[in-house]
Amino acid sequence: MPPETLDVLVIGAGISGLSAAWHLQTHCPDRRFAVLEARPTLGGTWSLFRYPGFRSDSDMYTLGFHFEPWRERSAIARGPTILQYLRETARGHGLERHIRYGVRVRSANWNPRAAHWDVQAVRTTAEGAEEGVTFHCSFLFVCGGYYRYDRGFQPAFEDMASFRGLHVHAQQWPEGLDCRGQRVVVIGSGATAATLVPALAGQGAQVVLLQRTPSYYFIVPGLDRIALLLRRLLPARWAYALTRRKNVALAAFLFRRSRSRPEKVRSFLLKQVAKALPPGYDLEPNFTPPYGPWEQRLCLVPDADLFQALSKGQAEVVTDRIERFTAEGLRLASGRELQADVIVSATGLELQMLGGMQLSVDGVPVEPGRLVSYKGVMYGGVPNLAATFGYVAASWTLKADLTSQYVCRVLNHLRDTGTRIATPGLPPDGVALKPFTDFSSGYFQRAMHLLPRQGAEGPWKLFDRYADDRRRLLEEPVDDDVLVFGAAPAAAPKAELAQAA
Ligand SMILES: Cc1cc2nc3c(=O)[nH]c(=O)nc-3n(C[C@H](O)[C@H](O)[C@H](O)COP(=O)(O)OP(=O)(O)OC[C@H]3O[C@@H](n4cnc5c(N)ncnc54)[C@H](O)[C@@H]3O)c2cc1C
Numbered sequence: 025m026p027p028e029t030l031d032v033l034v035i036g037a038g039i040s041g042l043s044a045a046w047h048l049q050t051h052c053p054d055r056r057f058a059v060l061e062a063r064p065t066l067g068g069t070w071s072l073f074r075y076p077g078f079r080s081d082s083d084m085y086t087l088g089f090h091f092e093p094w095r096e097r098s099a100i101a102r103g104p105t106i107l108q109y110l111r112e113t114a115r116g117h118g119l120e121r122h123i124r125y126g127v128r129v130r131s132a133n134w135n136p137r138a139a140h141w142d143v144q145a146v147r148t149t150a151e152g153a154e155e156g157v158t159f160h161c162s163f164l165f166v167c168g169g170y171y172r173y174d175r176g177f178q179p180a181f182e183d184m185a186s187f188r189g190l191h192v193h194a195q196q197w198p199e200g201l202d203c204r205g206q207r208v209v210v211i212g213s214g215a216t217a218a219t220l221v222p223a224l225a226g227q228g229a230q231v232v233l234l235q236r237t238p239s240y241y242f243i244v245p246g247l248d249r250i251a252l253l254l255r256r257l258l259p260a261r262w263a264y265a266l267t268r269r270k271n272v273a274l275a276a277f278l279f280r281r282s283r284s285r286p287e288k289v290r291s292f293l294l295k296q297v298a299k300a301l302p303p304g305y306d307l308e309p310n311f312t313p314p315y316g317p318w319e320q321r322l323c324l325v326p327d328a329d330l331f332q333a334l335s336k337g338q339a340e341v342v343t344d345r346i347e348r349f350t351a352e353g354l355r356l357a358s359g360r361e362l363q364a365d366v367i368v369s370a371t372g373l374e375l376q377m378l379g380g381m382q383l384s385v386d387g388v389p390v391e392p393g394r395l396v397s398y399k400g401v402m403y404g405g406v407p408n409l410a411a412t413f414g415y416v417a418a419s420w421t422l423k424a425d426l427t428s429q430y431v432c433r434v435l436n437h438l439r440d441t442g443t444r445i446a447t448p449g450l451p452p453d454g455v456a457l458k459p460f461t462d463f464s465s466g467y468f469q470r471a472m473h474l475l476p477r478q479g480a481e482g483p484w485k486l487f488d489r490y491a492d493d494r495r496r497l498l499e500e501p502v503d504d505d506v507l508v509f510g511a512a513p514a515a516a517p518k519a520e521l522a523q524a525a
Pocket residue numbers: 035036037038039040041060061062063066067068069070073079080081082087127128129130167168169170171173216373378379380381412414418419420421
């Protein structure tokens with residue numbers, strides 16, 4: 025089959041890909057584009073996870089798109105409700121017609137002579153057969169998320185095979201698993217574990233949350249009363265925009281304060297938890313993290329549901345190390361044995377960049393871990409490539425929307441100037457390179473070598489604040505002397521990439 029030629033190819037139809045499609049359709053109506061999605065459905069993360077209680081751990085007024093108000097009452101929403109919002113947004117804005125389902129991109133090579141990406145993909149037909157397909161596109165916009173879908177992270181514990189009960193990973197929750205009346209041990213800390221525990225307890229399971237290290241919890245009301253009041257007073261779009269602003273500002277304040285006055289924020293968070301725990305419950309050792317707030321993702325607990333499960337005696341928290349699995353459950357380093365019918369690994373994700381595809385420039389392989397970010401959107405030395413990576417300490421969609429808007433600005437600048445190629449330069453020698461993030465979460469630390477690096481300053485530095493990115497991506501000129509626009513291939517990508525390595 026001859027290659028199909030398009031102006032822009034978007035990879036992935038999750039939140040980022042849908043944001044990309046809306047912005048391309050709205051701001052670049054003259055460009056032909058398609059969204060290639062490996063799975064038979066849209067929604068990405070929000071259609072993949074099925075564990076009980078699966079929900080957002082940031083508020084929906086900022087996890088929602090700027091162009092489509094969140095209309096449900098709850099500020100923290102369940103996975104199926106979020107998926108429904110994404111499906112309705114796609115349908116309502118005519119985005120689905122751009123999506124090609126069942127097409128997994130394997131590789132993309134930049135051809136400097138033709139000034140296009142040569143994209144190799146595999147299409148799965150309705151009958152399950154696979155066939156190779158090739159696309160040519162001027163611009164590649166990767167919205168493939170940041171982790172593997174086929175498996176979650178599973179630490180190797182001793183004697184795992186000896187357990188006679190059911191061992192599942194939260195990322196691969198078996199359809200129809202009923203935990204009523206079962207003894208369930210959830211291994212892990214963080215948002216997934218904190219969500220699973222009250223949900224399983226609510227189903228009638230007796231749950232133990234087994235963690236190596238405690239997390240910070242931030243107890244929030246499930247309903248945002250100010251948002252609901254604004255909705256009564258104002259048209260839906262105004263109310264949504266105001267609530268979004270309010271929540272961006274509140275989240276930014278908490279994050280900044282966590283970095284500038286960690287002891288104050290720690291004391292505030294621990295006091296909240298102490299109040300929600302049953303009287304006499306000691307915060308040590310289960311609720312006193314050995315690191316500062318927002319050095320890892322903060323777990324939102326709507327309406328204190330986790331603590332209610334603890335108060336009712338339906339759940340228990342244990343801070344210990346697993347020595348090994350046994351036939352009946354787990355043996356811990358302290359010598360304690362935990363009996364279990366079901367063990368759930370809520371042990372996190374396996375990170376993966378650029379949709380797992382093999383990227384090359386003129387045949388030279390590009391390792392994501394050797395790339396240097398440019399404005400958190402493009403990469404030094406790589407022409408006509410953008411990728412969405414959302415915020416870690418705020419809703420992903422805030423950055424996804426900004427990224428899509430910026431890509432449209434670059435595309436329109438190419439059109440307006442009659443150029444075809446936009447290549448970011450690399451930081452000059454004096455600019456130090458730093459890791460992608462200073463978050464100490466296990467999944468980042470395990471995968472730091474896979475993540476692009478950032479520069480200590482200039483457009484290579486990554487921002488964690490929406491207001492900074494908004495200014496940089498929407499207001500500053502795209503033609504900044506670092507992003508080089510050219511009709512012919514911009515200065516020797518091969519040499520530049522070699523320098524980056
Ligand atoms: C359990 C969990 C809870 C989360 N909760 C929140 C939250 O509350 N708030 C928040 O801000 N963030 C949260 N996140 C982060 C979350 O991933 C983002 O909110 C957001 O959904 C990411 O959207 P995305 O489209 O970039 O990636 P994804 O949702 O991962 O979607 C990527 C899509 O790209 C497709 N794809 C990937 N590679 C290819 C390829 N090579 N070819 C074709 N298609 C491909 C995938 O099939 C998928 O559909 C959570 C993440 C997890 C895992």
